[in-house]
Amino acid sequence: MAAVRILQLTDLHVFKDPGVRLKGIPTRELLEDVVRHIIDSGRNFDHVVVTGDHTHDEMPQSYQAVRTILSPWLDRLWQVPGNHDDRTVLRSVFGDRIRGSGQEQINFSFNAGGWLCLGIDTHVPGSVSGKIEPDQINWIRQQIDLVNPERVALFQHHPPVDVGSFWMDSIGLEGKERLQNLFLEEHRIQLVCCGHVHHEFHGHAGNAHICTTPATGIQFSPAGTQATFVAEPPGYRVIELTDDGFFTNVCRLPVTRFSPDN
Ligand SMILES: [Fe+2]
Structure with missing residues (x-):
């Protein structure tokens, strides 16, 4: 099998008003930069996955703007x-x-x-933290039973492990132990790609490699006890799934055009 190539974009935080910035960062403009950078790279993707926070204001016009910017895919x-x-x-x-x-x-x-890719909804209306319920664990098991894949990749907003940051872990995933127990049992789950923390992190649980991906807009620092923003370029993740396993890396834009207000 030729490798299946997947692009992960996360934490777009687009506003209805194109001029509005998030802590000084023009998220819509940077999403456009990211898409242009990917297209200019000449890389083609079989699938494109957005792991949440499409908009910051949750307005229909903001989602429509995201749809227009992502129209190539x-x-x-x-x-x-x-x-x-x-x-x-x-x-x-x-x-x-x-x-x-x-x-x-x-x-x-x-x-x-040979891979099964599953997207898992961790959203809780009105909450910054996420949640994973027992029926979602059952859904994952059912999907794996149905397809009987060689390997499984999960995509979700909130990471299923702590990322070693006091402030990020305090807005993490309730019920993450349910997923960690599943990873211990089901060794075909080998990759979990997440967002939410706006920076790159790698960890393990069971046989699963867990990674988080930089945002297409504003970047966070894991340091400190409260939300901290850093001047780093936008990023995205490239994933290649093969018969033997996977390869993944984060790509960053070459320049940091904007610095956040802290
Ligand atoms: Fe976010």
Whole structure:
């Protein structure tokens, strides 16, 4: 099997008003920079996954702007919500990509060679933290039983392990032990790609390699006891799934055009 190449974008935080900045960072403009950088790289992707926080204000116009910017990949786009998302509005703008209705959870499932890729909804309305419930663990098990893949990759907003940052871990994932126990049991789950923490992190649980990915806009520092923003370039993750395993790396834009206000 040729490698299946996946692009992960996360934490777009786009506003309805194109001129509005998040702590001094023009998130819409930087998302446009990221998409241009990827297209100019000449790399093609079989799938594009957005792991949440599509917008910052959860307005329909903001989701529409995201849709327009991601239009090169609408035929291969997969999405899960983050804390800065509204499932109903996200669905209304991406109705051709997202099944179900209203506030129902937004999960996805697709095959990539011998791999099964699953998107897990960790969103809790009105909460910065996420949650994973026992019925979602059952859904993951059912999907794996149904497809019987060689390997499994998960995509979700909130990471299923602590990332070693006091302030980020305090807004983490309730019920993450449920996922960690699943990883100990189900060794075919080998990769978990997350967002939420706006910086790169790597960890392990069971047989799963867990990574987080820089935001397309504002970047966070794990240091300190409260939210801290850093001047680093936007980033995204490239994932290649093969018969033997996976390869993944973060790509950053070559320049830091804006510095955040702290
Ligand atoms: Fe975010």
